[in-house]
Amino acid sequence: MVAVSSGKPSVYDVATAAGVSTASVSRYFRSPGKLSAATRTRIGQAVDRLGYLPSGAARGLAERRTGMVGLYSFSQHEPDELERSVHGQPGTVERITESGRPPCLFPLFSDEVLRGVELECTLRRLPLVVGWQDTEDRGVDLDDIAGRGDGVIVLPSTVSDDHLRRLSRHKPVVLVSQPVPDGIAASSVSVDNQGGVREVTTHLADDHGARSFWYAGSTQGAEFEARFRGFEGALRERGLPVPAEPFVGTGSRSLTIEAVRAAFARTPALATSLPDAIVCSSDQTALGVLFVLAELGIQVPTQVAVTGFDGIDAGHVSEPPLTTVRQPMDELGREAVSLLQQHLADDAVPGSVVLPVTLVLRRSCGCP
Incomplete structure (x- = not known):
């Protein structure tokens, strides 16, 4: 009998039980056609016996990839939207007469770009992690998002050129609606x-x-x-x-x-x-x-x-x-995902794309 660790089974436990590498376990879930029938059978039996559920983190350990796309945005929240709504007493219905107040704005540019990223990630079966930060440092840091993904899509005016330069040495980067600064190995997608x-x-x-x-x-x-x-x-x-x-x-x-x-x-x-x-x-x-x-x-x-x-x-x-x-805000997001995946597949910066406007x-x- 093969000994496995106590608690939740890991990719290492499955690899040990099946007598294969952790990379083979990861391929079983992501690209099973690359494995022989015998290897697939052994891994499948080990997965069933151990009750293993794959995670993005486990796949990342095995292949140095998480399969995850990162998106870092700016905040387009209006100042009053950050405050939580004040509700009346339970069991009461308040009556108000409202005039002179503009309606809420939604969706905005960043929302539509996010929608495009989500659509493309859905079609490509890619997990997505999203974060933003405003001018008062509310939100999360870019490195928190980049560290979870294979690459990151960055919306304009969110980070300094120096930060992007450092990040691009280690991760594929796609810039949305902004040119690529000198010395940065990144792709970009923008409009006319x-x-x-x-x-x-x-x-x-x-x-x-x-x-x-x-x-x-x-x-x-x-x-x-x-x-x-x-x-x-x-x-x-x-x-x-x-x-x-x-x-x-x-x-x-x-x-x-x-x-x-x-x-x-x-x-x-x-x-x-x-x-x-x-x-x-x-x-x-x-x-x-x-x-x-x-x-x-x-x-x-x-x-x-x-x-x-x-x-x-x-x-x-x-x-x-x-x-x-x-x-085409949603298309900006979809093209950004395409450029990021092209960079990951070819290990080369795809370049820049400019989309038309109407x-x-x-x-x-x-x-x-």
């Missing part, structure tokens, strides 16, 4: 940010006759820098003035609402000197702009057109519905 904003600005100028523009939103980070270049380029091609700086430089809807309110409070004359169009760097920014304009009684698109970028569902149900540049015309720009 510059071309998308150039197209929506061109539409406003050529099809709606807009001649004066504001730009709202962040210009920090590669994707937002590219969007502003697209805006700037379209205006310069037409000899139209380019704003010296964004009207507001915020990203989230809540911060945009605060910033736009403050701008109109500081300079009430803005309400009577509006541009023809406000081009926003994201849908979240655009929805914040729309919310404050509605508060002030400013009609969109009659008095000013507003456009966004991303294509989140909230823009479809806003009032008016938001004209936007839709990026201009979605709705009423906020003046289209029917």
